[in-house]
Amino acid sequence: MQFFNIHTHHSLKSENVLSIQSFSLTNDSLVLPPDDAVSVGLHPWYANMERFDADFERLSEATQRPNVKMIGECGLDRLKGEPLPDQILMLEKQIVLAERVRKPLILHCVRAFPELMAVKDKMKVNVPMIIHGFNKHEELGRQLLDKGFVLSFGAAILKADSGASKLIQSTDNFFLETDDSDVTIEEIYEAAANLKKCYVGDLKARIFADWKKLAYV
Ligand SMILES: [Zn+2]
Secondary structure (H helix, E strand, O other), X not given: OOEEEEEEOOOOOOOOEEEEEEEEOOOOOOOOOOOOOEEEEOOOOOOOOOOHHHHHHHHHHHOOOOOEEEEEEEEEEOOOOOOHHHHHHHHHHHXXXXXXXXXXXXXXXXXXXXXXXXXXXXXXOOOOEEEOOOOOOHHHHHHHHHOOOEEEEOHHHHOOOOHHHHHHOXXXXXXXXXXXXXXXXHXXXXXXXXXXXXXXXXXXXXXXXXXXXXXXX
């Protein structure tokens, strides 16, 4: 059985890994791979209000493609990009789109978790909302899980005392990823299995089954 990497920016191909490569459609010279599983969104670092309508139109078109498995990464970042109220507007549009095409959202969130939770409540979002690269404290993670978010852990679980490492021990509601780091997905699975005191094979099976449930496409 393959490893499943829910979020990466690298195009590294391997028979042992099914990965979802993430693209921001804020770059109009971008050519999406025709068949590989990808996610597409307007990343909060690069999305801007001025060209949002044009970018969003290209995004809407791209989301029809069967190899587009998720919308994102999109989300909120207090430290980078447009002012937060504008980021919220752009995120909300992408949520409406995800609901329309019935594909999960893969979310980037930096220092804007209350705002992200408020958006989820306000819009009563039905598609799965996966927060990628969760690396905050355990309590916040638990709160997000209680709110119905799904978490994805990456390199943060390589540090035994991180919030992500603590949280992963008491939940089975997560995916694993490499994002833009140089660690391999095999190393991430190994670390997760160690923390959870389970076999890598069991983790792979559980994660693949959950992915099949989430991705209706
Ligand atoms: Zn990323």
